[in-house]
Amino acid sequence: MTRAERLAALLERLVSDGKIDVEHSADHFDVSAATIRRDLDYLAEQQLLARTHGGAVPNSTSYDLPLRYKSTSRGEAKTRIAQRAVEMLWPGCTVSLNGGTTTVEVARAIPSAEPLHHGITVVTNALNIATELTVRPFIKIVVCGGVARPQSYELVGALATETLSQLTPDICFLGAIGLDPEAGITTNDEAESAINRVMVKQAKRTVVVIDSSKLGTVGFSRICHVSEVAAILTDSGADSQMVATLRSHGVEVILA
Amino acid sequence: MTRAERLAALLERLVSDGKIDVEHSADHFDVSAATIRRDLDYLAEQQLLARTHGGAVPNSTSYDLPLRYKSTSRGEAKTRIAQRAVEMLWPGCTVSLNGGTTTVEVARAIPSAEPLHHGITVVTNALNIATELTVRPFIKIVVCGGVARPQSYELVGALATETLSQLTPDICFLGAIGLDPEAGITTNDEAESAINRVMVKQAKRTVVVIDSSKLGTVGFSRICHVSEVAAILTDSGADSQMVATLRSHGVEVILA
DNA sequence: TCCCAAACGAACAGATATGAACATATCATG
DNA sequence: CATGATATGTTCATATCTGTTCGTTTGGGA
Numbered sequence: 001m002t003r004a005e006r007l008a009a010l011l012e013r014l015v016s017d018g019k020i021d022v023e024h025s026a027d028h029f030d031v032s033a034a035t036i037r038r039d040l041d042y043l044a045e046q047q048l049l050a051r052t053h054g055g056a057v058p059n060s061t062s063y064d065l066p067l068r069y070k071s072t073s074r075g076e077a078k079t080r081i082a083q084r085a086v087e088m089l090w091p092g093c094t095v096s097l098n099g100g101t102t103t104v105e106v107a108r109a110i111p112s113a114e115p116l117h118h119g120i121t122v123v124t125n126a127l128n129i130a131t132e133l134t135v136r137p138f139i140k141i142v143v144c145g146g147v148a149r150p151q152s153y154e155l156v157g158a159l160a161t162e163t164l165s166q167l168t169p170d171i172c173f174l175g176a177i178g179l180d181p182e183a184g185i186t187t188n189d190e191a192e193s194a195i196n197r198v199m200v201k202q203a204k205r206t207v208v209v210i211d212s213s214k215l216g217t218v219g220f221s222r223i224c225h226v227s228e229v230a231a232i233l234t235d236s237g238a239d240s241q242m243v244a245t246l247r248s249h250g251v252e253v254i255l256a
Numbered sequence: 257m258t259r260a261e262r263l264a265a266l267l268e269r270l271v272s273d274g275k276i277d278v279e280h281s282a283d284h285f286d287v288s289a290a291t292i293r294r295d296l297d298y299l300a301e302q303q304l305l306a307r308t309h310g311g312a313v314p315n316s317t318s319y320d321l322p323l324r325y326k327s328t329s330r331g332e333a334k335t336r337i338a339q340r341a342v343e344m345l346w347p348g349c350t351v352s353l354n355g356g357t358t359t360v361e362v363a364r365a366i367p368s369a370e371p372l373h374h375g376i377t378v379v380t381n382a383l384n385i386a387t388e389l390t391v392r393p394f395i396k397i398v399v400c401g402g403v404a405r406p407q408s409y410e411l412v413g414a415l416a417t418e419t420l421s422q423l424t425p426d427i428c429f430l431g432a433i434g435l436d437p438e439a440g441i442t443t444n445d446e447a448e449s450a451i452n453r454v455m456v457k458q459a460k461r462t463v464v465v466i467d468s469s470k471l472g473t474v475g476f477s478r479i480c481h482v483s484e485v486a487a488i489l490t491d492s493g494a495d496s497q498m499v500a501t502l503r504s505h506g507v508e509v510i511l512a
Numbered sequence: 513t514c515c516c517a518a519a520c521g522a523a524c525a526g527a528t529a530t531g532a533a534c535a536t537a538t539c540a541t542g
Numbered sequence: 543c544a545t546g547a548t549a550t551g552t553t554c555a556t557a558t559c560t561g562t563t564c565g566t567t568t569g570g571g572a
Contacts, residue, residue, distance in 0.1 A: 003549070019260065022529080032551050037530070052260040053529060053558060127399065131387045134404040143383070143411055145401035145419040148390040155399055159419055163401040166415075259559075278519080288561050293520075309519060309568065 001029065007039055014049055020056040046108060047135045059135070077211045077235035078102050082109035084256035085173055085209055085233055092119045093170045098196050099126035099154035100175030102209045107133055123169050125160055125195055128153040142167070149192065156191035164198050172203030174229065178217030179210050181245050184226055186219030193221035205230045207254075212238035226251050257285060263295055270305055276312040333467045333491035334358050338365035340512035341429055341465055341489055348375045349426045354452045355382035355410035356431030358465045368392040379425050381416055381451055384409040398423070405448065412447035420454050428459030430485065434473030435466050437501050440482055442475030449477035461486045463510075468494035482507050 001009075006029055014020050020040065026033040044051045050059040082105035089095060089110070097103045107129045110120060121140040124130050130143045144167075146160030174196060178186045185208060187193045200206045206229040215238055226232070231252040243253050257265075262285055270276050276296065282289040300307045306315040338361035345351060345366070353359045363385045366376060377396040380386050386399045400419040402411030430452060434442045441464060443449045456462045462485040471494055482488070487508040499509050 019258065021258075033529085034531090034552080035550055038550085041531095052258065054258060055260075057260045057264075127383060127387045127390060130404060131383045131409065134383060134406055134409055136406075141404040142415070143399065143401055143404060145399055145415070148386060148397040148399060150390050150393075153387065153390055159398070159401070159422070163415055163419060289519085290521090290562080291560060294560085 003039075006031070007043060010036075010039055010043065011048060014056065014058055018058065019052075020049070022055050025055075045111075077237060078105045079109070080256040081209050081211065081233055081235055082106040084254065085207065086110050088171060088207065089120060094121040094123065094167075096123040096164075096167075096169040096172040096199050096203055097126060097129055098124070098172075098175055098199055099129070099152040099192070102211060103173055103175040104129055104132070106173050106209060110136075110139065121169075123164070123167055125155040125164065125199070126153050127155065144195075146195070149189065152189070152192060154192050154195070156189075156195045160195045161198050164195065164202060167202060169203050170205065172199050172206040173233075174200060174206055174208045174223070176208060176210055176214070176223060177219035178214050179208060179226065179232065180216055180218050181226060181242075181249055183218040183222065185223045185229070186217075187221055187223060188219045190221040193223045196223045200224050200228060208232045210234050212236075215239065215242045259295075262287070263299065266292075266295060266299065267304060270312065270314055274314065275308075276305070278311050281311075333493060334361045335365070336512040337465050337467065337489055337491055338362045340510065341463065342366050344427060344463065345376060350377040350379065350423075352379040352420075352423075352425040352428040352455050352459055353382065353385055354380070354428075354431055354455055355385070355408045355448070358467060359429055359431040360385055360388070362429050362465060363389055366392075366395065368394045377425075379420070379423055381411040381420065381455070382409050383411065400451075402451070405445065408445070408448060410448050410451065412445075412451045416451045417454050420451065420458060423458060425459050426461065428455050428462040429489075430456060430462055430464045430479070432464060432466055432470070432479060433475035434470050435464060435482065435488065436472055436474050437482060437498075437505055439474040439478065441479045441485070442473075443477055443479060444475045446477040449479045452479045456480050456484060464488045466490055468492075471495065471498045 010020060010025065013025070022033050022036045022040070026036045029036070040049065040051055040056045043049050044056065047059060049056045078101065081102060085106045086109045097107055103126065107122065118138045121142060122133055123142045123144070125144045125146060127148055130141055133139055133141045144155055144160045144163040146155030147157045149156055174185065176185045177188050187196065200223065208229050210232065212235050215234065226246060226249055229251065231254055232246060233254045233256060236255045238255060246253050265285070266276060266281065269281070278289050278292045278296070282292045285292070296305065296307055296312045299305050300312065303315060305312045334357065337358060341362045342365045353363055359382065363378065374394045377398060378389055379398045379400070381400045381402060383404055386397055389395055389397045400411055400416045402416030403413045405412055430441065432441045433444050443452065456479065464485050464487070466488065468491045471490060482502060482505055485507065487510055488502060489510045489512060492511045494511060502509050
């Protein structure tokens, strides 16, 4: 049994039993109590449950979100990218996130417990990110208006453009479907690319967060050219030729 | 029995009995009176109840108990209210929903499969409702901007007011903490009541959806007077005296 | 007002849970 | 195969929970 499976099983147990007992779970999963405690601490950090002495109980919001813990493809690469991304933040900064699996990981990686990251304001047009971060303490979450797109949970349209145009975050982490030196940064929906373009334009600094498998990929609608962003943050699996090409275009490339 | 379970049970006992007796509870849970006292002190510290000599009583905010402590006993009443509410909709109509457990039920009750309810547009300031409805086919979901409130998932603030002021839905289903002929329709947060007031003002017709246990209850901040809404939709458990009083104020009362 | 039983808070002690530190094992990667 | 990173187990000092005791306070009745 992998760690991810155990975490998911713990959450299922929490939902079905209403509580988790450390000793009993350690016995059931055949691991030490220390491991279960570390698991529970990790889940508590993400507000998926509340620790108690001897175990854990559901927190006030976890009823609606039992299956939030899903492992994604290339999950470990995205996690590394996300951890590198949050290192760029500072107390009191404002950060914008668009929709996408990588930006969700960035949102999850924002450590609300550490004083180092207190007072961060997150602006987003992604409903799932907003819902997840709402329960986090010490994070102010601002949502733009708009019409929700079923596939990506992103808010798009005139309302979204209008509200985002009023805000100027310090840094924008931009997720995308593809990134190519020629075709630029692309997504699959023209409404999404339109609102994402506004986010890039408004932010003082934009960092593209994208796993290496998407480098060289071209989606339907362009958000912007690579020269319009400050940096590209990807994982170490990136093709070195591609990295060199991007750097020759004057874009900073960070490998996590 | 764990400490967490005992705390939850104490709060449930408080809700059902209206008070807690230290000695009796110590006997019932098979712990010492000192433990019960410490439990009650802990809960009082969190403003979940008020200590008395020999026990505890609900405090003024105990209806704001965290979700995990709330009894689900009124679930079927809310379901009936929700089903009656969606009967008021028609194909192509626009409906606004604020946050709250009852409005969530209304959102869930909107049948996206039936052609009868095709093309419905839902406007909401509640993130959880928006997230849940986003995956439904044939429903267009519009979200206002704003800052997210952790307790209720509602978007509030200037951005929310601004965006909602641009929209005029056909009907608004309004959830609330309390409804009283004199004190009006109330909630516990002034920022929420402000944005809810805008929703009432913008909608062509407002229907309050509220379970009968909240009739006569008064929260901290008024959304509007009962005369400002078109109808009150509650369950058949409503006190007949209260219903008569409300009707004498010229408000339509619907019992589901 | 006075009195007293019940309730309370503080202090202590035993049992259990916890966190930190370190050691070991597993795994992906070059 | 070597290496670094991550996950897990073990140990021990510390923290938390609970029950008990005891002196003090509270609230109601004479």
